[in-house]
Amino acid sequence: MNHAFLLSATTNQAEESHSGIVIALAIAVFVGAYVLIATEWVHRVKAALGGAGLMLLIGGATDQTAFFSESTGIDWNVIFLLLGMMIVVSVVKQTGLFEYVAIWAAKRARGNPYRVMALLCTITALASALLDNVTTVLLIAPVTLLVCARIGVSPELYLIAEAMASNIGGTATLIGDPPNIIIGSRAGLSFNDFLLNLTPIVLALTVVFVVMARFLFRSGFVVDPATASDVMELDERRAITNPRLLKQSLAVLALILAGFLLHSLLDFAPAVVALLGAGLLVLISGTSREEFLEDVEWETLVFFMGLFVMVGGLVNLGVIDWLGKRAVDAVDGRFLLASTGLLFGSAALSGVVDNIPYVATMAPLVAGLAASGSGGKPTSLWWALALGADLGGNATAVGASANVVVTGIAARQGHPISFWRFTRYGLVVTTVTILICWPYLWLRYFLLA
Numbered sequence: 001m002n003h004a005f006l007l008s009a010t011t012n013q014a015e016e017s018h019s020g021i022v023i024a025l026a027i028a029v030f031v032g033a034y035v036l037i038a039t040e041w042v043h044r045v046k047a048a049l050g051g052a053g054l055m056l057l058i059g060g061a062t063d064q065t066a067f068f069s070e071s072t073g074i075d076w077n078v079i080f081l082l083l084g085m086m087i088v089v090s091v092v093k094q095t096g097l098f099e100y101v102a103i104w105a106a107k108r109a110r111g112n113p114y115r116v117m118a119l120l121c122t123i124t125a126l127a128s129a130l131l132d133n134v135t136t137v138l139l140i141a142p143v144t145l146l147v148c149a150r151i152g153v154s155p156e157l158y159l160i161a162e163a164m165a166s167n168i169g170g171t172a173t174l175i176g177d178p179p180n181i182i183i184g185s186r187a188g189l190s191f192n193d194f195l196l197n198l199t200p201i202v203l204a205l206t207v208v209f210v211v212m213a214r215f216l217f218r219s220g221f222v223v224d225p226a227t228a229s230d231v232m233e234l235d236e237r238r239a240i241t242n243p244r245l246l247k248q249s250l251a252v253l254a255l256i257l258a259g260f261l262l263h264s265l266l267d268f269a270p271a272v273v274a275l276l277g278a279g280l281l282v283l284i285s286g287t288s289r290e291e292f293l294e295d296v297e298w299e300t301l302v303f304f305m306g307l308f309v310m311v312g313g314l315v316n317l318g319v320i321d322w323l324g325k326r327a328v329d330a331v332d333g334r335f336l337l338a339s340t341g342l343l344f345g346s347a348a349l350s351g352v353v354d355n356i357p358y359v360a361t362m363a364p365l366v367a368g369l370a371a372s373g374s375g376g377k378p379t380s381l382w383w384a385l386a387l388g389a390d391l392g393g394n395a396t397a398v399g400a401s402a403n404v405v406v407t408g409i410a411a412r413q414g415h416p417i418s419f420w421r422f423t424r425y426g427l428v429v430t431t432v433t434i435l436i437c438w439p440y441l442w443l444r445y446f447l448l449a
């Protein structure tokens with residue numbers, strides 16, 4: 001009996017030791033891959049795939065957890081949402097609609113670079129609340145590249161600003177940012193709940209961001225007056241090259257928008273809506289395979305897959321869960337402290353790991369913490385998590401899906417945006433927006449509750 005007990009104890013110690021080694025190796029793999037992505041010593045896709053391969057090799061992830069698990073694997077909903085909307089963008093591009101909108105925007109701004117940025121960022125923020133931030137940047141990025149070419153400025157800063165505006169605007173609604181869908185499902189919060197609780201602060205943050213952009217991105221506002229004058233002579237109506245395809249595309253886009261707004265009632269995930277829309281548009285437009293696959297960002301999709309596997313490995317091994325539980329234990333029923341910790345902690349962590357798996361991991365912990373109280377104060381935890389995770393995604397080039405998509409499009413079009421160039425602006429925007437959110441939470445859910 002004693003021998004059996006000793007054998008069992010020895011086996012448990014060996015398993016714990018093995019688990020500790022795997023956890024240490026997994027953290028080392030993630031940090032190493034992140035350093036490579038940040039420093040750009042190797043291409044980001046190579047770093048993400050290499051990190052994913054090593055995570056599988058050391059046992060931090062398995063084929064089941066990486067490819068088939070909803071909580072620790074590749075988020076196929078995100079991948080196929082991106083794929084579907086990229087196909088839609090490829091077809092719409094052939095109509096001349098992007099050129100039309102680019103000329104229209106440049107003329108409304110009278111060729112002034114800051115007005116162009118302010119207009120495009122406002123459109124992006126509003127559209128991100130109605131669609132979602134990834135879909136919006138897929139649609140607005142081609143317009144941005146064209147309008148910047150028209151007024152003679154480099155598009156990198158405009159694309160960075162739009163990615164950030166999409167993350168801010170997407171925070172306002174249930175469907176605006178993928179983490180919000182997770183939060184809504186876990187907390188039982190409706191579309192209207194998000195509108196009532198987050199839209200007021202998001203509108204204020206959008207105004208603040210547009211004002212900040214005037215100073216933050218001022219190096220991108222140098223333009224030739226002659227070029228600006230030439231823009232006013234352009235006729236945007238002549239940009240439409242295929243009116244029939246344009247009508248078909250707008251009809252399908254309207255159906256996709258309706259599907260996004262009603263996806264919970266229809267019981268269709270946004271990815272299914274996007275794929276159905278893409279399939280319908282390809283079918284009725286008669287475009288060739290080469291045409292509708294032309295603008296699919298395969299590198300971006302592969303990068304996401306590698307990133308999901310790496311972060312999923314940390315989730316699978318309990319690293320992120322351990323961090324979350326330490327934070328919950330420290331709160332001990334003090335909801336203002338908990339909301340503050342969630343807001344700032346989520347912002348910091350979402351800048352390092354993609355905010356989708358982060359929120360998926362934190363949601364059960366927040367649910368348990370919120371269940372320990374009554375009244376409106378526990379609800380503040382969910383809004384703190386949403387604001388921190390969504391706005392914290394602006395901090396780095398890999399903090400949010402929209403950032404990854406924008407930098408991928410920019411690189412493909414010959415305007416690469418480095419990790420640190422994005423991040424040095426992102427850290428400023430994240431810090432300012434999060435600092436503004438804290439008094440909003442305090443006033444609405446504690447002082448005036």
